Amino acid sequence: MSDVLAITEHRRGELRDVSYELITAGRQLADDLGGDLHLAVISGDVSGFADHLNREGVDTIHTVDEGEEFNHDVYTQVITQLYDDLQPGAVVMPNSVNGLDYAPAVANHLSLPLVTDAIDFAADGALEVTREQYGSKVETTVEVDADHVALTIRPGEWPAAEGTGDADIVSFDASIDESAVKSTVTGFEEVGGGDVDITEADILVSVGRGIKEEENIELVEKLADALGATLSSSRPIVDNGWLPKNRQVGQSGKVVTPDVYIAIGISGAVQHVAGMKGADTIIAINTDPNAPIFDIADYGIVDDLFDVVPALTEQFQ
Amino acid sequence: MKVLVTVKEVAEVEDEFEIDGLKIDERYLDYDLNEWDDYAVEEGVQIAEENDDVEVVTVTIGPERAEETIRMALAKGADRAVRVWDDALEAADFVDVATKTDILAAVVEEEQPDLILTGVQASDDAFGATGVSLADAIDFEWAAVVNALDLDVEAGVANLRRELEGGIEELTDVDIPAVLTIQTGINEPRYASLRGIRQAQSKEIAPKSLGDLGLDASVIDSEITLTSMYEPESESDATIWEGSADETAGKLAEFLRDKGVGQA
Numbered sequence A: 001m002s003d004v005l006a007i008t009e010h011r012r013g014e015l016r017d018v019s020y021e022l023i024t025a026g027r028q029l030a031d032d033l034g035g036d037l038h039l040a041v042i043s044g045d046v047s048g049f050a051d052h053l054n055r056e057g058v059d060t061i062h063t064v065d066e067g068e069e070f071n072h073d074v075y076t077q078v079i080t081q082l083y084d085d086l087q088p089g090a091v092v093m094p095n096s097v098n099g100l101d102y103a104p105a106v107a108n109h110l111s112l113p114l115v116t117d118a119i120d121f122a123a124d125g126a127l128e129v130t131r132e133q134y135g136s137k138v139e140t141t142v143e144v145d146a147d148h149v150a151l152t153i154r155p156g157e158w159p160a161a162e163g164t165g166d167a168d169i170v171s172f173d174a175s176i177d178e179s180a181v182k183s184t185v186t187g188f189e190e191v192g193g194g195d196v197d198i199t200e201a202d203i204l205v206s207v208g209r210g211i212k213e214e215e216n217i218e219l220v221e222k223l224a225d226a227l228g229a230t231l232s233s234s235r236p237i238v239d240n241g242w243l244p245k246n247r248q249v250g251q252s253g254k255v256v257t258p259d260v261y262i263a264i265g266i267s268g269a270v271q272h273v274a275g276m277k278g279a280d281t282i283i284a285i286n287t288d289p290n291a292p293i294f295d296i297a298d299y300g301i302v303d304d305l306f307d308v309v310p311a312l313t314e315q316f317q
Numbered sequence B: 001m002k003v004l005v006t007v008k009e010v011a012e013v014e015d016e017f018e019i020d021g022l023k024i025d026e027r028y029l030d031y032d033l034n035e036w037d038d039y040a041v042e043e044g045v046q047i048a049e050e051n052d053d054v055e056v057v058t059v060t061i062g063p064e065r066a067e068e069t070i071r072m073a074l075a076k077g078a079d080r081a082v083r084v085w086d087d088a089l090e091a092a093d094f095v096d097v098a099t100k101t102d103i104l105a106a107v108v109e110e111e112q113p114d115l116i117l118t119g120v121q122a123s124d125d126a127f128g129a130t131g132v133s134l135a136d137a138i139d140f141e142w143a144a145v146v147n148a149l150d151l152d153v154e155a156g157v158a159n160l161r162r163e164l165e166g167g168i169e170e171l172t173d174v175d176i177p178a179v180l181t182i183q184t185g186i187n188e189p190r191y192a193s194l195r196g197i198r199q200a201q202s203k204e205i206a207p208k209s210l211g212d213l214g215l216d217a218s219v220i221d222s223e224i225t226l227t228s229m230y231e232p233e234s235e236s237d238a239t240i241w242e243g244s245a246d247e248t249a250g251k252l253a254e255f256l257r258d259k260g261v262g263q264a
Helices: A017-033 A046-053 A072-086 A097-109 A214-227 A235-239 A270-276 A305-315 B035-050 B064-075 B087-091 B097-111 B130-138 B194-201 B245-258
Strands: A004-007 A037-042 A060-064 A090-094 A114-118 A120-124 A126-133 A138-144 A149-153 A168-171 A183-190 A203-207 A230-233 A260-264 A281-286 A299-302 B002-006 B009-013 B029-033 B055-061 B080-084 B115-119 B141-152 B157-163 B168-175 B178-182 B205-208 B224-230
Touching: A004 A017, A004 A072, A017 A037, A017 A046, A017 A090, A017 A120, A017 A149, A037 A046, A037 A072, A046 A060, A046 A168, A060 A072, A072 A097, A072 B141, A090 A097, A097 A114, A097 A149, A097 B097, A097 B130, A097 B141, A097 B157, A114 A126, A114 B097, A183 B141, A203 A214, A214 A230, A214 A305, A230 A235, A281 A305, A299 B245, A305 B245, B002 B035, B002 B097, B009 B064, B029 B035, B029 B064, B035 B055, B035 B115, B035 B178, B055 B064, B055 B097, B064 B080, B064 B194, B064 B205, B080 B097, B097 B130, B115 B130, B130 B141, B130 B178, B141 B168, B157 B178, B168 B178
Parallel strands: A004 A037, A004 A090, A037 A060, A060 A168, A090 A149, A114 A149, A203 A230, A203 A260, A260 A281, A281 A299, B002 B055, B002 B115, B055 B080, B080 B205, B115 B178, B141 B178
Antiparallel strands: A120 A126, A126 A138, A138 B224, A183 B168, B009 B029, B141 B157, B157 B168
């Protein structure tokens, strides 16, 4: 029998969705392990956050009033101390950008085996964790043969916990070694305001890696013009400097909810899908019939975009 | 100063493939420099170009085949390379974060770098954890998912940006020595010039076994075992339009017109 400790996440005064998903995932694991679910909320308005996090399935919420915003040195120290105190069977953290910034350090520090980016798990005796590899082309399971483990879960994979809970809310006094805090967050900045707000568009024509060369983007621009649509893109196009950052749809770009989203030469990496799955109608054009984009598309064409896009543009000129 | 860049050769999988046990059948794999590491190499080379007396060393855990990829990094401007491999690593189905951490920590012990750059993740196993785990092991500071870096060597501080979700960047100062995990888009990785490719041929790639690093095969022991690999079941319920490009474009056009698209 062992408990689960889940570490919640917030930014600029707001709990992030993954915090509620962590409750669901953490409860699932705690049930499998036959223990309690402990949450930790570190930094910021911890008592305000704790009220929101007090949902069904949570046994104890540990509030740690240290600083305003995420600092990985502080998080690592606090989680290590909480772990020593609670000795949970599993520490569950978000596979978010900030999760990636402290979870591996916590695991190494505590000599815990680490499995990141879990999309499912089951503990019936041994813990089995499901992950994706090779850009979602394969799924793997790994078995963890240890009594204690560190896990990070992929945001968006577990439903958010609901209902009101009756958790014990307790304050945890961490002892922070300030000399070991060698990173300082100095601010935040929103990127890419720019000329166009793709979050406002009703129709998005979005281009991905399949376009191959910068000069080919013109093909998709022409289509967007003909349709009266707005041009957006997946990450590689922005990384290559072919379109500005304000056009990027995805986890690290913008979350969009247009009526129609036409994904052209986009394979559908999970980070991209996170930004566009809320579109009303999703249409994919891709040569690979197994591309993950077809899993979420409503309509699709499995063909070469260099044949389909000009033909489609012609239909509207 | 010395910059150590971790470089991984990753397998890329063709659209159609078969799984053989716990691996993808070799016939369907192409090997290449991990995309994130390409940006890390470029960042290291740019630091060397902007500062005096900077040596850029790459480190790879990988078989002899990986030397082709390592040469690519050398052709882009890294000065020399270390490659760690032996029979024990060859025999492992799965090398976990802790093992990579131990191996890289041993290399750090030998090389004594001031700054370590890694890719945020490798495109094959996508653990995204080695850099930060290594930082903790060697008692360096760190930052994950760095998409802008201004290194103040005099002050011993890296002024950087971390790319958070939703188009937000965090501005952070980190004391060096540090490990930074580099996000794609931080720079524009150069192509290897012909001159660089020629020069790379004469640069050193030092092969090291676990024993050379003072480690033994027990470093590969892991509490994590790969137990299955399979193609995920397609959840697709998409309507796929069939036919020639003209025909499918016609059907899509009709669908869009029905939705009122393109009717200004």
